[in-house]
Amino acid sequence: MDGSKRNDPLKDATTMVLDDDRTLVIERTFRAVPRLVFEAWTNAEIVKKWWAPKSRGVSVAECSADVTVGGKYRYVLQLPDASLIAFSGVYKEVEPHTRLVYTQVFEQIPGAEVLVTIAFHDRGDKTHLVSTEVYPSAEARAAAIAAGMESGMRETMNQLDDLVAALA
DSSP: OOTTSOOOTTTTOOEEEEOSSSEEEEEEEESSOHHHHHHHHHOHHHHHHHSSOGGGTOEEEEEEEOOSTTOEEEEEEEOTTSOEEEEEEEEEEEETTTEEEEEEEETTSTTOOEEEEEEEEEETTEEEEEEEEEOSSHHHHHHHHHTTHHHHHHHHHHHHHHHHHHHO
């Protein structure tokens, strides 16, 4: 990581806690107001800019999102070897700038649907985001972590923070 970019105490401030045998809680404070963070989290054109860990040569090949209750989203990542992996789901609750609840399926492992709840907490000129992911089993959560999701998630959260800070 290039430490010369900035000396911000929020850099790498993403925490991940294994809450129980199926739950994962991710927290991060972003340098932008909830409106901007929510927009970056839900607008497909903006998601394309941050959702793939760039240092690994991963890019977003396809990104669509109908951010309405019952609406669907699908993010397709292209790996350095040109293979594709996809994540998709359905929005269950949408409260702009405040809360999202949606399902997430890693399409290469059908049936392992995760329920994700995102809370966007207003902290003045910042947003404290809390993501609670409930996996269908302890094994499904362990498989996600073993696949490297933690380091990729941390990198994408840094990318999102850089993006929303530039927009703020």
